[in-house]
Amino acid sequence: MTAVPAPSPVLVLVPGVAGTSAPGEEPFVLADPAAPQLLVTDLGIVRGEGAFETIGVFDGRPMALAEHLARLQRTADMEDMGALDLGVLERAVHAAIAAHEAVGEMLVRIFVTPGPEAGAPGAARPTAWIHAKASPDYSAPRRGIRVVALDRGIPTTAPATSPWLLAGAKSLSYAVNMAGLREAERRGAQDVLFVSSEGYALEGPTSTLLVRRGDTFTTTPVEAGVLPGTSLGTVFAALRAEGCVCTEELLTPAQIVAADGAWLIASGRLAAPITHLDDVPLTVDHALSERLSDLISGRA
Amino acid sequence: MTAVPAPSPVLVLVPGVAGTSAPGEEPFVLADPAAPQLLVTDLGIVRGEGAFETIGVFDGRPMALAEHLARLQRTADMEDMGALDLGVLERAVHAAIAAHEAVGEMLVRIFVTPGPEAGAPGAARPTAWIHAKASPDYSAPRRGIRVVALDRGIPTTAPATSPWLLAGAKSLSYAVNMAGLREAERRGAQDVLFVSSEGYALEGPTSTLLVRRGDTFTTTPVEAGVLPGTSLGTVFAALRAEGCVCTEELLTPAQIVAADGAWLIASGRLAAPITHLDDVPLTVDHALSERLSDLISGRA
Numbered sequence: 001m002t003a004v005p006a007p008s009p010v011l012v013l014v015p016g017v018a019g020t021s022a023p024g025e026e027p028f029v030l031a032d033p034a035a036p037q038l039l040v041t042d043l044g045i046v047r048g049e050g051a052f053e054t055i056g057v058f059d060g061r062p063m064a065l066a067e068h069l070a071r072l073q074r075t076a077d078m079e080d081m082g083a084l085d086l087g088v089l090e091r092a093v094h095a096a097i098a099a100h101e102a103v104g105e106m107l108v109r110i111f112v113t114p115g116p117e118a119g120a121p122g123a124a125r126p127t128a129w130i131h132a133k134a135s136p137d138y139s140a141p142r143r144g145i146r147v148v149a150l151d152r153g154i155p156t157t158a159p160a161t162s163p164w165l166l167a168g169a170k171s172l173s174y175a176v177n178m179a180g181l182r183e184a185e186r187r188g189a190q191d192v193l194f195v196s197s198e199g200y201a202l203e204g205p206t207s208t209l210l211v212r213r214g215d216t217f218t219t220t221p222v223e224a225g226v227l228p229g230t231s232l233g234t235v236f237a238a239l240r241a242e243g244c245v246c247t248e249e250l251l252t253p254a255q256i257v258a259a260d261g262a263w264l265i266a267s268g269r270l271a272a273p274i275t276h277l278d279d280v281p282l283t284v285d286h287a288l289s290e291r292l293s294d295l296i297s298g299r300a
Numbered sequence: 301m302t303a304v305p306a307p308s309p310v311l312v313l314v315p316g317v318a319g320t321s322a323p324g325e326e327p328f329v330l331a332d333p334a335a336p337q338l339l340v341t342d343l344g345i346v347r348g349e350g351a352f353e354t355i356g357v358f359d360g361r362p363m364a365l366a367e368h369l370a371r372l373q374r375t376a377d378m379e380d381m382g383a384l385d386l387g388v389l390e391r392a393v394h395a396a397i398a399a400h401e402a403v404g405e406m407l408v409r410i411f412v413t414p415g416p417e418a419g420a421p422g423a424a425r426p427t428a429w430i431h432a433k434a435s436p437d438y439s440a441p442r443r444g445i446r447v448v449a450l451d452r453g454i455p456t457t458a459p460a461t462s463p464w465l466l467a468g469a470k471s472l473s474y475a476v477n478m479a480g481l482r483e484a485e486r487r488g489a490q491d492v493l494f495v496s497s498e499g500y501a502l503e504g505p506t507s508t509l510l511v512r513r514g515d516t517f518t519t520t521p522v523e524a525g526v527l528p529g530t531s532l533g534t535v536f537a538a539l540r541a542e543g544c545v546c547t548e549e550l551l552t553p554a555q556i557v558a559a560d561g562a563w564l565i566a567s568g569r570l571a572a573p574i575t576h577l578d579d580v581p582l583t584v585d586h587a588l589s590e591r592l593s594d595l596i597s598g599r600a
Contacts, residue, residue, distance in 0.1 A: 009420075011340060034421050038338040038345060040311060040411070040429055045338060048348035048473040079475060080482055111340070119436070120309075121334050129340055136419070151462045153454035155497075162451045164479040173348040173473030175379060179464040182380055197455075197497065 007101035009033045009133040016088045017112055017128035027085070028092040030099055033131060041120035042127055044113030048173035050127075051075035053230075054206070056267040057097055057106035057132070058297040063267065065090060067230040071170060072110055074228070078169040081114055081126065089128070096132040105135035105297075107268045113172065135268055142293060144275035144284055145190040145264065149253045150180050152194035152202055156224035156250065167225030177205035191264055193253070193277065200250040202226050207264035207272070210235065211256055212288070221248040231265050231296040238295050253277055261285050263292060270296050307401035309333045309433040316388045317412055317428035327385070328392035330399055333431060341420035342427055344413030348473035350427075351375035353530075354506070356567040357397055357406035357432070358597040363567065365393060367530040371470060372410055374528070378469040381414055381426065389428070396432040405435035405597075407568045413472065435568055442593060444575035444584055445490040445564065449553045450480050452494035452502055456524035456550065467525030477505035491564055493553065493577065500550040502526050507564035507572070510535065511556055512588070521548040531565050531596040538595050553577055561585050563592065570596050 016027025031037060044050040052075075053068040062068075069086045076084055093108055100106060112128040158167045166173075180192040193209065194202040202220055203209050208229030211218045217239050220226045236246040256262050261283050262274045270293035273284045294300040316327025331337060343349040352375075353368040362368075369386045376384055393408055400406060412428040458467045466473075480492040493509065494502045502520055503509050508529030511518045517539050520526045536546040556562050561583050562574045570593035573584045594600040 009341075033340060036336045036338055037340050038336055038342075040333060040337050040431055041309075042338075042345070043478075045342070045345045045411070045413075045472065046352075046409075047478050048471075048475045049478055050475075052346075079479065109346075111345070113345075119433075131340055133419075150464060153458055153462060153465045153467075155453075158453055162453060164450060164476060164483045165453045166476055166479055167453075169475075171348075171475040172345065173475035175348045175350075175469070175471040175473035176464065176466055178343075178347050178349055179379065179466055183464045 007103055007134045009131060010096050010100045012092045012096045012130040014088060014092045014128035017084055018126045019085045027088045028095060039116050041116040042113055043117050044127060044172050046117055049079060050113030050172040051170055052172060053110045053170060054267055055108045056297060057108050058299060059104060060097060061298055062093055062108060063298055064230040067233060071228060071230060075169045075171060076112060078166055079171060084112060092130050096130040100132045103134045106132055107135050108132045138269045141190060141269055141272040145272045146276045147191045147193050147274045148184045148187050148189045149193045149195050149278055150183060153197060155197045156200055159223060159225045168227055170227055180205050199252055201253055201256055204264040207266040208232055210263045210265050211251055211259045212261040213259045216245040216247060218247045218249045218251060224250060229265060231267055235292060235295050257282060307403055307434045309431060310396050310400045312392045312396045312430040314388060314392045314428035317384055318426045319385045327388045328395060339416055341416040342413055343417050344427060344472050346417055349379060350413030350472040351470055352472060353410045354567055355408045356597060357408050358599060359404060360397060361598055362393055362408060363598055364530040365390060367533060371528060371530060375469045375471060376412060378466055379471060384412060392430050396430040400432045403434045406432055407435050408432045438569045441490060441569055441572040445572045446576045447491045447493050447574045448484045448487050448489045449493045449495050449578055450483060453497060455497045456500055459523060459525045468527055470527055480505050499552055501553055501556055504564040507566040508532055510563045510565050511551055511559045512561040513559045516545040516547060518547045518549045518551060524550060529565060531567055535592060535595050557582060
């Protein structure tokens with residue numbers, strides 16, 4: 001048996017992310033992802049400042065790209081990073097996809113940081129890049145995931161009372177999200193459902209919550225301090241067209257366990273049905289899970 | 301008038317941070333801080349994972365270096381990063397100081413990340429570097445700082461109940477700390493005192509709280525989810541030798557305003573007396589502030 005070499009990741013640097021290209025400089029350019037590209041003084045590494053998005057690309061088509069770009073700007077605004085040139089980023093995303101070997105499923109990530117810290121060369125000019133790679137095998141989580149509910153510490157009122165806590169920002173400061181995933185692993189689970197300090201279900205570390213109760217589908221209100229789900233608009237539009245009711249509502253883990261199904265939805269992994277929440281089994285509808293995934297990936 | 305050129309920063313890369321040097325590879329090596337050194341796949345930038353320390357260096361002497369190295373390992377442990385070679389890091393810190401132009405005050409920072417993400421070249425081998433630069437002019441904050449109290453969202457019980465929230469870790473995910481400082485600036489202040497969700501004073505975004513009430517000096521208990529202050533041991537030892545009482549205790553902002561003085565202490569900026577907390581004036585003792593700074597900087 002001959003090993004099939006994995007397709008190589010693609011990197012596109014985007015010096016023109018804030019309309020700040022030098023005269024004659026291309027706003028984006030292909031670069032080597034295996035060579036060092038970042039300064040040690042970049043605030044993205046020094047302080048975890050910046051925004052990112054992960055976009056699922058299916059058969060060459062990036063899904064909900066406009067929604068991802070809008071959310072990137074939303075995070076940048078929450079971190080006082082100013083206006084990004086979303087048109088340049090959109091073209092750079094397409095350039096990264098075009099430069100990548102054709103694969104069925106790809107993850108394209110956009111990163112933007114405030115650039116090097118004050119006093120360092122290049123300070124105050126944002127750093128941005130696009131990284132494209134073939135998706136890992138998501139077949140197992142798409143069949144089902146065991147999930148643990150973990151306290152996210154802060155209340156659902158945090159966005160209104162304490163905007164500096166950046167609740168609902170997709171910032172580069174994701175150490176807590178990663179620590180949550182390691183805690184899930186220690187407990188024999190594959191993912192996390194973060195819960196507010198009042199006990200309401202929020203979202204996964206890298207995913208959006210969707211709950212079905214009869215013909216009603218529910219997600220967490222953005223105002224409670226979660227990311228606006230980029231795939232959710234597509235899902236809700238299709239479900240509404242079939243006469244389902246789609247709502248934003250705060251639910252408790254107990255309500256989720258008692259529901260007719262629950263998923264953690266993400267742009268690349270698609271709809272992962274929750275089989276167990278803290279070891280309590282949930283109703284799993286594989287046909288509906290596949291349909292939700294097909295909707296999000298544009299394969300419906 | 302001739303402009304005096306600022307001394308150049310020094311960068312030391314530490315491939316041997318986890319005893320993982322390749323055969324014949326030096327455990328640390330001087331590098332160019334103005335050239336790209338980091339991969340875009342490093343988990344330090346992709347997820348804000350990793351640990352850092354900032355060490356004040358006065359007349360060439362790094363202060364409380366052992367305490368900083370111990371705290372770096374503590375953060376690494378909280379992030380499941382494994383054992384670091386603290387001996388190599390210590391030698392690399394001294395090499396960075398030796399390579400830097402002699403200046404009265406220097407900031408030396410140590411950074412360690414888990415390395416590139418799974419599947420990327422170099423994955424699972426930590427990335428580490430030391431960055432040394434001349435300190436900025438801290439004379440203004442050493443005379444006094446206006447401080448705002450900002451909700452940190454989480455309770456003082458978080459370390460015990462929810463270790464995945466990384467309360468008290470000096471991780472690279474500092475976006476919230478930086479957003480807090482920008483909020484302070486918007487309110488006409490220079491720094492932040494983070495407060496727990498129960499209303500107890502915790503620490504600054506990059507500093508430790510010290511409060512004086514008569515002959516008693518108090519800081520926040522580490523168990524409440526703050527960093528163990530590296531300079532505090534020196535300060536407490538000297539104060540105790542003079543007959544003062546030094547305690548770890550939870551205080552409210554109201555108790556701090558009514559105290560005989562309060563400071564935010566940091567390794568480089570030293571003792572910055574709080575002149576106002578949320579616009580309420582505090583007692584300021586400049587002679588004591590200078591003495592505390594002299595203790596921390598080893599100039600007493």
